[in-house]
Amino acid sequence: MDQVAAAIGSLPEKRPLVDLILSGHAHCFEHLRTLDTKHADSNLNWLVCGGSGASLRGQRKDEVEVMEISQGGYVQMVARSLLFIGRKGKGRTARSPHTFLRIDVHQGVPPKFVIRPFIVEKLKNKWSSSAIKPFVIQNL
Template sequence: PGHFIRLPNRYYTFRYGGIDFFALDSNTFCSSDSSSKPKAGPDQEQLDWLQQRLIDSWHDPQVRGRVIYLHHSPYSTETSRWEQPDAIAVRGHLRQVLDQVAAAIGSLPEKRPLVDLILSGHAHCFEHLRTFDTKHADSHLNWLVCGGSGASLRHQRKDGVEVMEISGGGYVQMVARSLLFIGRKGKGRTARSPHTFLRIDVHNGVPPKFVIRPFIVEKLKNKWSSSAIKPFVIQNL
């Protein structure tokens, strides 16, 4: 904060206030069935980098928390993104990395999640989701989607707030639930488009406490207005 820098790479890490931040380029480990371009394999070099940096972070006693941020939303209930191949591919690659990190660090987390918070965009909404027992190391994580600041906001999917997935055994299981969704509402002349932005206050302590403060900016009857949503706390105790 207060300093302007050049991005050091497509993906990078830095530490601030005892928290390790990991910025990822998810465009290089996603896939899309809708693309006519030849598909390259996932950016394994970046995934290996993330794995090793997370392992190093957990072995450093000076680190009190970890935050990942990337473009694609691994989990969302936004109507056009919840089952998009790109997002599902990113979910799978990130899950694989976290599984490998969990195997490498053993009991170090002491029941804490491997990552305190995952931030993303891509879906045209604001959303807070939490994963359940996915049978992988991305279980019980908090996911924030902050993609509602631009044009073309979208609705939440009609089938509800749960994210479903076909397990390795072939049965359908619920892997995540949307706890808060702010996106397009209604249709036609009655439609509303509450644009959102986000402020996160990080408090001291281990694990860190994140106070999430969503804000809404909306144009109604040719007038812009703003409002704040009640803050909520994320702390992985």
């Protein structure tokens, strides 16, 4: 991303290179926001929506800090997890939420994204669904 930023040059109003990053295949739902990394990936919103369809694997603990070992060998926090939904528990208490998203994009510069996460889960041999409280992403 640093190479892309160098090729583009400075963006108006100090906007990030991208407004929102979407990815999947992590067998969970997570909203991450990068910190000021001193690189082009600073202050970006990432949505991972991957707990859909496949058997869910065990997840990490609900830690809210994403750490990285730098080239200099020191550990630094590079992102914060703002919302995490993944498999929890074992046996009869196990919860395996499958997730999907609805994203409403509102006009404007920068655009405003209203994120509506949903959960579908099999509890006691019956499927149920629920919505998570919507949240807004807007890079200002």
